[in-house]
Amino acid sequence: MRVVLAEDLALLRDGLTRLLEAFEFEVVEAVDNGPALLPALIKHRPDVAVVDVRLPPTFTDEGLQAAIAARTEIPGLPVLVLSQHVEPLYARELLSDRNGGVGYLLKDRISNVAQFVDAVRRVADGGTAMDPEVVSQLLARREPLAVLTAREREVLGEMAEGRSNAAIAAKLFVTEKAVSKHINNIFTKLGMPPSDDDNRRVLAVLTYLNG
Amino acid sequence: METRSWVRDGLRAIAGGVFAVGLAITNLPLLAMSIVALALTPVPFLGLALLPWATNLVRMRANLERRLAARAGIAIARPYEPPPARALPGGWKRFRWIATDPATWRDLAWLLPGAIVAFVLGLLAVAIPLYGLEGISLLPLWLYLSVDWYGYGVFWPIANFSEAMLSMPQGVLFLALGLGAAPWLLEVNAQFAKLFLAPTKAAGLRLRVAQLTVTRADTVDAQAAELRRIERDLHDGAQARLVSLGMTIGLAEEMIERDPAAARKLLAEAREASGTALLELRNLVRGIHPPVLAERGLDGAVRALAMSLPLRVTVEMDLPGRPQTPVESAAYFATAEALANVVRHSRARTVQIYVQHVDDLLLLTVSDDGVGGADPAHGTGLRGIARRLAAFDGTMSVSSPPGGPTVVSMELPCALSSLKTSPSSATG
Numbered sequence: 200m201r202v203v204l205a206e207d208l209a210l211l212r213d214g215l216t217r218l219l220e221a222f223e224f225e226v227v228e229a230v231d232n233g234p235a236l237l238p239a240l241i242k243h244r245p246d247v248a249v250v251d252v253r254l255p256p257t258f259t260d261e262g263l264q265a266a267i268a269a270r271t272e273i274p275g276l277p278v279l280v281l282s283q284h285v286e287p288l289y290a291r292e293l294l295s296d297r298n299g300g301v302g303y304l305l306k307d308r309i310s311n312v313a314q315f316v317d318a319v320r321r322v323a324d325g326g327t328a329m330d331p332e333v334v335s336q337l338l339a340r341r342e343p344l345a346v347l348t349a350r351e352r353e354v355l356g357e358m359a360e361g362r363s364n365a366a367i368a369a370k371l372f373v374t375e376k377a378v379s380k381h382i383n384n385i386f387t388k389l390g391m392p393p394s395d396d397d398n399r400r401v402l403a404v405l406t407y408l409n410g
Numbered sequence: 411m412e413t414r415s416w417v418r419d420g421l422r423a424i425a426g427g428v429f430a431v432g433l434a435i436t437n438l439p440l441l442a443m444s445i446v447a448l449a450l451t452p453v454p455f456l457g458l459a460l461l462p463w464a465t466n467l468v469r470m471r472a473n474l475e476r477r478l479a480a481r482a483g484i485a486i487a488r489p490y491e492p493p494p495a496r497a498l499p500g501g502w503k504r505f506r507w508i509a510t511d512p513a514t515w516r517d518l519a520w521l522l523p524g525a526i527v528a529f530v531l532g533l534l535a536v537a538i539p540l541y542g543l544e545g546i547s548l549l550p551l552w553l554y555l556s557v558d559w560y561g562y563g564v565f566w567p568i569a570n571f572s573e574a575m576l577s578m579p580q581g582v583l584f585l586a587l588g589l590g591a592a593p594w595l596l597e598v599n600a601q602f603a604k605l606f607l608a609p610t611k612a613a614g615l616r617l618r619v620a621q622l623t624v625t626r627a628d629t630v631d632a633q634a635a636e637l638r639r640i641e642r643d644l645h646d647g648a649q650a651r652l653v654s655l656g657m658t659i660g661l662a663e664e665m666i667e668r669d670p671a672a673a674r675k676l677l678a679e680a681r682e683a684s685g686t687a688l689l690e691l692r693n694l695v696r697g698i699h700p701p702v703l704a705e706r707g708l709d710g711a712v713r714a715l716a717m718s719l720p721l722r723v724t725v726e727m728d729l730p731g732r733p734q735t736p737v738e739s740a741a742y743f744a745t746a747e748a749l750a751n752v753v754r755h756s757r758a759r760t761v762q763i764y765v766q767h768v769d770d771l772l773l774l775t776v777s778d779d780g781v782g783g784a785d786p787a788h789g790t791g792l793r794g795i796a797r798r799l800a801a802f803d804g805t806m807s808v809s810s811p812p813g814g815p816t817v818v819s820m821e822l823p824c825a826l827s828s829l830k831t832s833p834s835s836a837t838g
Contacts, residue, residue, distance in 0.1 A: 253705065260705040284692055284701045288714040307688045310681050340720050 200323055203245040204229040205236045205262055206281075207254050215249065215309070222316045233261030240269040240276065247300075247323035252282040252289070263289055274298055279322045281306050290333045291409045299398050302328035302361070318361070327361035327401045334359040337408040346388050354381040359404050363397045420539075420589030426478065426596050427535030430528045433474070437525035440468050444518055459500035462508045465517075472517045472607055475524070479600035479607075482593070486600075487617060489513040489609030512610060520606030527602045535595040539588030545581020550574050629801040643694050651687035655680050703742050707732045711742050712763060719753060721761050721778075728766040731826035737802055741765075741772055741822055744795045744806070748776040748818045751791045756780025756816055772804075772822040782814035795820065 202224045206212040209231070216226045228239045233254040240248055248269070254262045266278040279302035280293060293301045302322040308330065309315045318328035334356050338344060344352060357367045364382070368375040382400070386393050391407055394400045447464035451457040469490065476486040491511045497504040508514050544550070550562035551574040563580035565573045609617055662676035695701065703711035709727045716723035732738060745763065752758050758780030765774050786792040786808050795818075796806045804822035 253701070258704070282701075284696070286702050286714045287717045288702065288706075288710065291717075305688075307685050310684060336718055340718065 200224050200246040200320075201227045201243065202319075203227060203236075203239050203243050203248045205231075205233075205239075205248070205250045205254060205265070207231045207251065211251075211306070218309070218312060218315075219249070219319070224319070232256060233265055236262065236265040237268055237272075240265070241272060244273060244276070247277040247279060247319055249279045249281065249319065251306075252280055260289070263292070267292060270296055270298065275300050275325065277322045277325065278302070279304065279319055279328065281309070285330045285333045287333055287336050287409070290329060290337075290405075294327075294402070294405055294409060297402060297406065299327060299402055300325045303333060304328060304330045305332060321361055324398075326363075326398045327405065329360050329405065331356070331360055334408075337405075344389075347385060351381050351385050351388075354378060355385050355404065358382065358385075358401055359408060361401050417589060420592050423482075423592035423596050424535055424539055424588070426482070427532040427592055430478070430532030430596065430599060431536070433471075433478075434525040434528035434532065436471065437521045437528075440464075440471055441518070441521040441525075444468060444521070455500065458502060458505045462499070462504050465508045465514050468514075468517050468521070472520070475603050476607055478596075479603055482596045482600040484597060484600035484604055486604050486608045487614070489516075489607070489613040489617070491613075491616070492620070513613060516606050516610075520603065524603055524606065528599050531595045531599045535588070535592040537588075538591060539585050542581045542583070542585030542588055545577040545584060547581075548574075548578060550577035625800045625803075628797050632797060632801075640694065640698065643690070647690040647694070648687045651683055651690070655683045655687070658683065699739060700742070703739065708738050708741055708765065712745055712765065715742075715746055715749060716761075716763065719749060719761070721753065721758060723749075723761045723763065725763045726765070729826065730767065733767075733772055733822075733824045733826055737772065737822055737824040740798050740802055740804070741774060741820070744798050744804075744820055745774055745776060747791050747795050747798075748820075751784065751789065751818075752776065752778045752780065752816070754791075755784065755789075756782075756814070758814075758816075767824075767826055770823055770825055772824050774820040774822075775817060776820075777815055777817040780814050780816055781812075782810045782816050783812045784808055784810035784816050784818075792818070 200223070202219055204212065204215055204219070204226050206215060206229070212229050212231060216229055219226055227243045227245060230236050230239050231254075233256065236250065236254070248266065250262045250266050252260050252262045254265075263280060266280055270276050270278060274296070275298040277300035278293070280289070281304055282289075283306055285303065285305055290303050293303055300322055302318055304315070304318060308318070322328050337359065338352065338356055344355070347355065353371065354367060357370060362370065364375050364378045368378045371378070383393065385391075389407060391403055394403060444461075444464045447460040450460050473488065476488065479486050490513050491507065494503050494507050497507060545562055550560065550568060551571075553560040553568075555574075559567045561567045562574075562577040563584070565576065568574045568577075608614075658676050658680040662673040662680065665676065666673040700711055700714075702714045706714070707729075709729060712727070713725050716725050733741065745765075749761065749763075752761055756778045758778035761776065761778045763774070763776055765772070767773070784792065786796065786806070792806070792808060798804075799806055799820055799822060802822050802824070804820060806818065806820045808816070808818050810816035
């Protein structure tokens with residue numbers, strides 16, 4: 200899988216490159232500033248882009264802006280955005296084109312290498328990887344969620360992070376059948392149209408939570 | 411509604427007129443007393459005590475006039491020098507403090523002309539509506555019937571019955587005129603008082619210096635406390651965690667040959683500890699300068715804040731540019747504090763945040779539909795907001811009747827830069 204990387208701190212850029220290459224990704228270009236990112240993405244059309252939110256020259260959110268701009272140029276271009284802090288506001292902006300293939304994670308999560316690589320792969324496949332902190336903030340402010348049982352809220356949270364039914368089942372130590380039953384209940388209670396496709400379902404949940 | 415508030419203002423001003431006339435009369439004994447006190451200054455001991463004592467009474471009267479002027483919409487600041495330290499009543503220091511303050515003499519100069527102007531204007535404010543009431547009550551009709559020579563309004567004397575009846579519409583006009591003119595008359599009176607009672611340019615500058623000294627001391631204190639808190643948080647939090655992290659990794663290094671399983675467990679522990687340290691650092695950074703504020707400015711930061719609250723929040727922003735970073739930060743934290751107060755105390759369901767920039771003033775309004783009863787004198791949160799804003803000459807006012815709604819209005823003088831973004835720290 201071909202990756203374009205954007206990270207301004209050399210230490211992290213090299214670390215990420217090493218980490219990704221150890222898991223059979225090919226880092227085709229690693230840029231260290233905002234203006235170089237968009238041309239690199241358009242030139243290489245990578246299978247996934249891993250992008251830091253804050254980049255030179257202004258050290259604001261040009262990584263995020265470049266990622267969003269790239270996705271209007273190349274619809275559905277998989278982008279995994281990394282940051283020292285997460286904001287539901289940014290998650291909403293990333294998800295607003297409803298195309299999937301979006302990830303938004305704290306840099307802390309890289310330390311759990313297996314999960315991080317899994318997230319990169321999921322995003323590259325058109326799935327979603329949302330940081331648990333974003334999800335918990337989203338869950339905290341939605342009142343209608345009171346109609347869900349504790350277990351259903353748990354499943355909803357896992358689903359919002361972008362996990363497939365199988366992964367949720369493994370994490371919560373239940374059968375996949377039980378998970379899909381919970382999911383059906385959630386969709387009925389919240390009045391959302393059911394869907395068989397994992398990715399589509401995750402997007403629906405995030406759209407609902409962001410609304 | 412409009413008419414009602416107009417009538418209410420008029421009635422209030424008429425009552426103010428009565429008050430002004432009464433107060434004007436008290437000026438005369440105060441003036442007499444001050445003259446006597448001045449005349450007696452050469453008398454040993456008594457002289458030094460009398461003038462400060464009389465001046466004190468005059469100042470109470472002048473301060474009352476300043477308060478009334480403020481109600482009429484004319485702000486007059488108190489111009490007096492602060493009393494010297496360790497000045498005994500009847501002592502020379504105290505006498506000199508009073509005698510060398512130009513405000514003392516300006517107050518005295520105001521007593522007589524102020525009394526005359528207040529008396530005349532106050533009397534007018536009362537007399538015009540009373541004359542109107544006389545016409546409406548058809549008093550002229552009765553007088554026409556019983557007395558030979560009497561008139562009202564434009565008819566002098568009233569010659570016939572219909573002229574007497576016409577006193578009624580005239581009376582209505584006079585009453586309306588009186589209601590409309592009374593607030594204006596009080597304002598003129600206040601303007602006149604301002605000529606004497608407002609600080610001179612030098613006194614104004616002195617007051618400004620005093621205010622700046624206080625706000626600077628507050629700011630420096632707050633800054634120092636903030637740095638101490640950050641130091642403590644780093645020392646007890648991230649720093650301590652990094653130490654333990656180093657120890658855990660060192661231990662794992664030792665064990666990796668002998669007991670790989672235990673080493674692996676230690677490494678997992680170390681990774682978890684690094685996560686906790688990062689979490690603590692993130693929270694600390696958020697408290698110093700929220701990243702989203704650096705990245706998106708006030709607009710994005712307030713919107714992000716609104717998204718994190720368990721209430722329905724509407725945000726309306728009308729900012730064509732960005733304020734300077736320190737002002738922006740103060741505005742953000744003041745808004746955050748106001749919102750935290752809403753969440754903690756108001757039991758509100760919805761909050762409205764309105765931010766706009768008018769005439770080099772940043773105006774922030776946070777209003778909720780909660781239970782009200784917020785009092786800046788008691789809440790440390792609200793006081794903290796006021797202190798934060800004062801460092802930039804900003805102000806805060808709270809309207810919160812019991813039962814709600816609560817409206818916190820904040821003002822910060824500032825210019826906006828047209829730049830959309832500005833460089834900040836270089837952390838990724």
